[in-house]
Amino acid sequence: MDPRFPTGKFVLNPAPTPDARRECIATIGSFPAELKAALATARVDQPYRDGGWTARQVVHHVADSHMNAFIRFRLALTEDKPTIKPYNEAEWAKLADSITEDPAVSVQILDGLHHRWHRMLESLPDADFAREAIHPDHGPRTLDWFLQLYAWHGRHHIGHLKLTA
Numbered sequence: 001m002d003p004r005f006p007t008g009k010f011v012l013n014p015a016p017t018p019d020a021r022r023e024c025i026a027t028i029g030s031f032p033a034e035l036k037a038a039l040a041t042a043r044v045d046q047p048y049r050d051g052g053w054t055a056r057q058v059v060h061h062v063a064d065s066h067m068n069a070f071i072r073f074r075l076a077l078t079e080d081k082p083t084i085k086p087y088n089e090a091e092w093a094k095l096a097d098s099i100t101e102d103p104a105v106s107v108q109i110l111d112g113l114h115h116r117w118h119r120m121l122e123s124l125p126d127a128d129f130a131r132e133a134i135h136p137d138h139g140p141r142t143l144d145w146f147l148q149l150y151a152w153h154g155r156h157h158i159g160h161l162k163l164t165a
Contacts, residue, residue, distance in 0.1 A: 003049035006159030010152045016144055018126055024151035029118035031154040032111045035062070038161040044103055048160040053093055055164040060098040061089060062157050063106035063113075069150045070117050076133040076143055077124075083134040121147070 013020055042055040053061065068087065075082040092098060129144040 003052070003160075003163055005156065006048075006163060007152070007155050010149055010156075012145060012148055016129075016148070021126070021129060021144070021147065024147045025118065025121045027151040027154065028114060028121060028147075031158075032107065032114050034158055035059070035110060035154070035161070036107060038158045038165075039103060039107065041165040042161040043164045046164040048163040052160070054099075055161050056101075056103050057093045057098050058157050058160050059103035060101065060106045061093050062154065063109045064092050064098075065089065065153060066110060066113055066117070066150065069146065069153075070113055072133055072146060073117070073120065073143060076131045076146075077128060081132050081134055081140065083136065086135065086137055 016024075039055070039059060044056040044059075045054050047054050048058065064087075072084045075084060124143075129142060129147065131143050132140045133143075133146070135141050
């Protein structure tokens with residue numbers, strides 16, 4: 001197993017069924033509880049691999065990433081093909097709060113964020129998942145792509161936390 005990808009690399013389903021989409025939405029909704037369970041046994045200052053982030057940094061990274069994802073969804077739902085701004089996640093993970101702050105702070109953020117995100121996703125008609133945002137590094141991406149990516153992303157990092165236990 002490659003510790004960089006404990007759940008495997010992201011693979012897009014190019015034609016998700018409504019059931020597959022609902023499964024991704026449920027994953028977004030259940031993420032905070034799964035994160036808390038993995039964090040309960042994680043050693044927060046232990047890197048998940050040599051040269052990797054600590055469990056503490058992973059939790060703060062997920063909060064940073066998922067806050068950006070939530071905003072990206074909202075932009076794509078309210079604007080015509082908005083261009084989204086990428087960020088340097090490796091540099092964000094080096095900031096003092098990512099290195100020293102109690103992971104519980106980001107868990108609180110993720111609780112509220114995922115509650116709202118899940119509620120928003122459940123309310124969307126299937127056609128909205130074809131809406132696009134332009135990612136400067138990846139080009140046009142549909143909300144289906146973002147949904148699948150972030151459902152995977154949460155589980156991917158829960159896998160990292162489990163490697164620190």
